[in-house]
Amino acid sequence: MALLELRGVSKRFGGLQALARVNVDLEDGMIASLIGPNGAGKTTLFNTLTGLYRPDEGEIRFQNRSLIGLKPDQITGAGISRTFQNIRLFSHMTVLDNVLVGMHSRLNTKLWQILLSTQGYQEREKEARKRALELIELAGLSGRENEWAHQLSYGEQRRLEIARALAAAPKLLLLDEPSAGMNTSEAQSLMTLFKELIGRYVQAILLIEHNMRVVMGISDRVHVLDYGEKIAEGHPDEVRQDPRVIEAYLGQGAWTEHAKG
Amino acid sequence: MTRSLAPIGLLAYISGSCLLAILYPQSVLAFLLFEASLLLLYYIPAHAKVKSALAALVLVLLMPLLGAINGYYLEVAIQIGIYAALALGLNIVVGFVGLLNLGFVAFYAIGAYLWAIFGSPQANEFIAGGGFPLAPYWFFIFLLLSIGVGALTGVVLGLPVLRLRGDYLAVVTLGFAEVVRALVNNLDKPINLTNGPRGISPIVKPPLFFRPVLEFFGLQVTDAKLYPLYFYFLVLLVVFVIILVTRRLESSRIGRAWKAIREDEIAAAAMGVSVVRMKLLGFAVGASFASAVGVLFAAKQVFIAMVILGGMGSIPGAILGATGVTILNLQLLKGLSLWLNGLRQSGAVLSLPLLGSYSLSQLPVQFEPAKYERMVFGLILILMMIFRPQGVLPPRREQRK
Numbered sequence: 070m071a072l073l074e075l076r077g078v079s080k081r082f083g084g085l086q087a088l089a090r091v092n093v094d095l096e097d098g099m100i101a102s103l104i105g106p107n108g109a110g111k112t113t114l115f116n117t118l119t120g121l122y123r124p125d126e127g128e129i130r131f132q133n134r135s136l137i138g139l140k141p142d143q144i145t146g147a148g149i150s151r152t153f154q155n156i157r158l159f160s161h162m163t164v165l166d167n168v169l170v171g172m173h174s175r176l177n178t179k180l181w182q183i184l185l186s187t188q189g190y191q192e193r194e195k196e197a198r199k200r201a202l203e204l205i206e207l208a209g210l211s212g213r214e215n216e217w218a219h220q221l222s223y224g225e226q227r228r229l230e231i232a233r234a235l236a237a238a239p240k241l242l243l244l245d246e247p248s249a250g251m252n253t254s255e256a257q258s259l260m261t262l263f264k265e266l267i268g269r270y271v272q273a274i275l276l277i278e279h280n281m282r283v284v285m286g287i288s289d290r291v292h293v294l295d296y297g298e299k300i301a302e303g304h305p306d307e308v309r310q311d312p313r314v315i316e317a318y319l320g321q322g323a324w325t326e327h328a329k330g
Numbered sequence: 331m332t333r334s335l336a337p338i339g340l341l342a343y344i345s346g347s348c349l350l351a352i353l354y355p356q357s358v359l360a361f362l363l364f365e366a367s368l369l370l371l372y373y374i375p376a377h378a379k380v381k382s383a384l385a386a387l388v389l390v391l392l393m394p395l396l397g398a399i400n401g402y403y404l405e406v407a408i409q410i411g412i413y414a415a416l417a418l419g420l421n422i423v424v425g426f427v428g429l430l431n432l433g434f435v436a437f438y439a440i441g442a443y444l445w446a447i448f449g450s451p452q453a454n455e456f457i458a459g460g461g462f463p464l465a466p467y468w469f470f471i472f473l474l475l476s477i478g479v480g481a482l483t484g485v486v487l488g489l490p491v492l493r494l495r496g497d498y499l500a501v502v503t504l505g506f507a508e509v510v511r512a513l514v515n516n517l518d519k520p521i522n523l524t525n526g527p528r529g530i531s532p533i534v535k536p537p538l539f540f541r542p543v544l545e546f547f548g549l550q551v552t553d554a555k556l557y558p559l560y561f562y563f564l565v566l567l568v569v570f571v572i573i574l575v576t577r578r579l580e581s582s583r584i585g586r587a588w589k590a591i592r593e594d595e596i597a598a599a600a601m602g603v604s605v606v607r608m609k610l611l612g613f614a615v616g617a618s619f620a621s622a623v624g625v626l627f628a629a630k631q632v633f634i635a636m637v638i639l640g641g642m643g644s645i646p647g648a649i650l651g652a653t654g655v656t657i658l659n660l661q662l663l664k665g666l667s668l669w670l671n672g673l674r675q676s677g678a679v680l681s682l683p684l685l686g687s688y689s690l691s692q693l694p695v696q697f698e699p700a701k702y703e704r705m706v707f708g709l710i711l712i713l714m715m716i717f718r719p720q721g722v723l724p725p726r727r728e729q730r731k
Contacts, residue, residue: 119600145602153600159593162586169583170590174602176583180611183582184575194582237602 078127105294148240152230160219168201171236208232244276411565413652419619427612428592433503436510437617441624449534455522466537480621481614488613647723
């Protein structure tokens with residue numbers, strides 16, 4: 070049974086059809102990539118999935134439960150969390166607090182427990198800190214937990230965003246261009262990290278990525294969007310050969326050149 | 331080394347400045363030096379327990395002692411405490427949640443009128459039976475009640491403005507404050523609820539329940555002497571509770587969610603924070619603080635400045651701002667006015683080269699610095715925004731081991 074099912078999801082902004090009847094299926098244990106030229110609707114798909122936008126039509130089901138109409142925080146509570154293309158950390162909070170915010174929906178302490186600082190509350194808080202430090206270590210940021218988030222380098226901020234998303238204990242992790250701005254070896258270690266995550270921290274990962282080395286090296290399945298429509302889907306090797314995909318990326322006529330050459 | 335020496339040095343400073351204030355009970359400077367010891371306490375490297383012991387010494391023992399010698403000092407301290415409590419409440423809404431609420435005074439007024447109406451004969455105007463004013467012990471019940479009433483009005487006023495941010499929120503909340511002011515001023519008809527601009531008096535004071543204990547120890551103190559001390563300790567207690575609540579909330583999931591909303595609302599929602607609920611909670615907590623303080627006192631309201639002065643999102647900052655504003659208001663400007671008056675009355679003649687001589691008795695009355703209170707505040711705020719927008723004591727990163 071699919072973990073996530075998108076059926077005919079459409080989203081329109083005025084005259085722009087950002088998503089047109091998109092279908093996506095995501096199985097347990099799978100890493101899937103979403104690729105396509107700039108403006109193809111990839112991030113719009115993420116925003117629709119996480120409740121920032123409400124789709125005009127179509128159905129989104131997660132673990133057989135409809136997500137349509139749920140607010141972003143309810144969707145996080147249901148088990149989907151994400152990172153952002155343009156990093157959106159809480160800059161004037163520490164690295165540790167950033168990760169702890171991610172645990173918000175998992176820490177169900179009540180106001181009176183906090184005000185009375187009950188035993189149970191203190192224990193849960195201590196446990197949360199311990200887990201947050203583990204995630205910070207996983208992201209390779211050990212020893213940096215008391216720094217402000219904005220003091221981290223670009224690559225570190227990207228990894229902190231992943232740690233923060235993992236803190237929500239998601240079943241499905243959505244990553245929006247996680248390797249953007251990273252060099253080859255950084256991207257390589259990120260790929261290793263993603264493979265480690267599957268099964269141990271999350272059940273499936275869906276990522277938007279422009280770095281084809283990452284996409285081809287890690288994906289079990291690739292979905293290609295162009296002008297809001299899904300034009301191809303399949304194993305990375307199949308997608309790579311698909312004439313429609315090559316056309317979308319390189320323009321009309323490119324495939325014939327490619328075939329000749 | 332410094333860790334063990336610093337507290338001893340500070341202790342010497344505290345006793346020295348306290349002695350100075352006792353020897354010169356009229357000196358503003360001596361009192362300022364004494365008050366500065368709390369600021370030094372914040373900066374010195376010392377164990378948290380040592381710091382709290384020194385703070386307790388200053389606040390619980392020496393301050394009332396000085397107050398017994400010069401009642402005016404106690405008046406200043408009470409005023410500082412009220413402003414500090416208000417600033418701490420505002421700090422939750424503005425500093426933590428990041429919502430610029432300029433209507434915060436409204437909650438203070440609501441708290442103040444809550445007790446003023448029922449703790450005076452005023453309530454007889456609309457509740458038959460002549461059962462008012464309520465007995466003094468009701469004061470404490472109303473103090474607790476005001477927390478709930480404040481929180482409720484906070485939510486009621488918060489609900490319609492949740493979608494607004496920044497400047498828009500500031501304008502609408504400023505409107506709320508005006509609405510409450512207009513209501514208070516005009517609700518003397520058709521039913522006389524607030525007695526309009528004439529105000530309400532006399533209002534019942536809290537009960538002197540500890541009087542038998544004092545008499546047991548053979549202490550005979552007049553009410554006039556006892557009430558300032560009593561109010562001082564009440565304010566101290568309220569400020570202490572507010573600081574405790576603020577600190578606990580700040581380090582909990584609620585405080586983290588507030589700050590996350592302030593930093594990035596969309597990212598906060600994506601991390602599972604229910605933005606609407608957390609904003610309302612922030613409004614409610616801040617309003618309940620203000621309302622509780624309102625029950626304690628109905629005084630002048632110039633405290634927006636404090637959170638900006640001290641540093642947004644910082645507890646010591648909010649308190650420092652409140653202290654600064656009060657001292658400036660009650661001591662420095664008044665002191666300057668007195669000094670100028672003295673000059674005028676002395677009739678001294680100032681002879682300036684080129685400009686000729688000028689008799690100080692001709693100094694216009696309009697020069698009195700106390701009249702420029704608002705202008706001085708304005709100048710300070712502008713200078714702060716230009717040179718230190720993060721405030722005097724911005725929030726520090728917590729060092730955890």
